[in-house]
Amino acid sequence: MNPILSSIVYFVIGMILCALGYKIFDIITPFDLNEEIDDHNIAAGLTVAGIFIGVAIVVSAVIV
Numbered sequence: 241m242n243p244i245l246s247s248i249v250y251f252v253i254g255m256i257l258c259a260l261g262y263k264i265f266d267i268i269t270p271f272d273l274n275e276e277i278d279d280h281n282i283a284a285g286l287t288v289a290g291i292f293i294g295v296a297i298v299v300s301a302v303i304v
Contacts (some may be wrong), residue, residue: 254299261295262288 276284
């Protein structure tokens with residue numbers, strides 16, 4: 241497969257999985273992450289950053 245095309249496909253899959261991980265975490269928590277971030281809650285922002293980093297590490301390990 242073309243390396244550029246495969247990079248685009250892996251990027252799209254990674255973004256979908258990151259969004260899915262965020263949504264799953266948002267569903268299982270008792271508060272709304274979007275509302276907390278809109279209220280300038282730094283802890284909620286760091287939590288979301290951790291979610292994205294954690295999912296990205298797992299996705300990159302699966303791809304390689």
